[in-house]
Amino acid sequence: MPNFPPGVGKTAIIGISNPQPLDLTCLVELYLGSSKVAAFGEVTVIAGTRIELEALVVMPSVEGTYPVSIQTSVKKLTGFADVLIKAGLPRPSPCGDMGDVDGDGLVTNADAYLIGQYVIGSKPLTHDQLRRADVYGLGFVDATSITDAMHIGQYLAGVIPPDVTGGRDTLKVCIMTSFSCHYCGAIFTTHDALWAHNLAVHHI
Ligand SMILES: [Ca+2]
Numbered sequence: 446m447p448n449f450p451p452g453v454g455k456t457a458i459i460g461i462s463n464p465q466p467l468d469l470t471c472l473v474e475l476y477l478g479s480s481k482v483a484a485f486g487e488v489t490v491i492a493g494t495r496i497e498l499e500a501l502v503v504m505p506s507v508e509g510t511y512p513v514s515i516q517t518s519v520k521k522l523t524g525f526a527d528v529l530i531k532a533g534l535p536r537p538s539p540c541g542d543m544g545d546v547d548g549d550g551l552v553t554n555a556d557a558y559l560i561g562q563y564v565i566g567s568k569p570l571t572h573d574q575l576r577r578a579d580v581y582g583l584g585f586v587d588a589t590s591i592t593d594a595m596h597i598g599q600y601l602a603g604v605i606p607p608d609v610t611g612g613r614d615t616l617k618v619c620i621m622t623s624f625s626c627h628y629c630g631a632i633f634t635t636h637d638a639l640w641a642h643n644l645a646v647h648h649i
Pocket residue numbers: 544545546547548549550551552553555556
């Protein structure tokens with residue numbers, strides 16, 4: 446955990462990815478603990494892109510541990526009016542390298558962004574990137590669903606719906622014990638075995 450002396454100014458960089466095929470306009474605020482330390486007003490993230498916002502944050506005068514969180518109030522997202530979402534900070538993968546699509550060692554918004562780019566057809570992913578992107582454990586990342594990108598977002602924000610992982614703070618793929626091939630129905634006991642099969646049999 447980063448440790449800064451009281452009263453020191455630090456620049457916070459906040460990345461926001463929009464993996465969905467619609468532009469996203471939202472109000473963005475940065476919190477340290479329960480205190481609002483920066484507000485960016487209305488921000489628009491074009492479909493399939495990522496932006497970075499910067500703010501100078503002065504460390505609190507009282508020593509302690511302050512969780513950093515970002516509140517994003519979505520103003521215009523077709524079908525979802527005024528939804529409150531939280532964009533999370535980078536986290537390690539809960540199992541192996543799952544969720545780390547770009548291979549930088551952490552699960553971040555950039556990984557969700559890469560999935561979004563793949564889903565909207567603007568960038569291919571390698572076989573091994575697709576395996577790491579398959580955090581929902583379905584054995585594929587296809588162009589009709591952004592389940593995997595959304596699930597990474599939920600993991601980063603710590604807001605995974607309880608029914609998805611039984612209330613556990615992890616990625617769904619990390620607690621699954623049986624995997625079914627999306628293309629032929631064959632059953633595997635590990636996610637790696639499923640993806641080795643995808644490559645050998647289905648050339649994916
Ligand atoms: Ca990553």
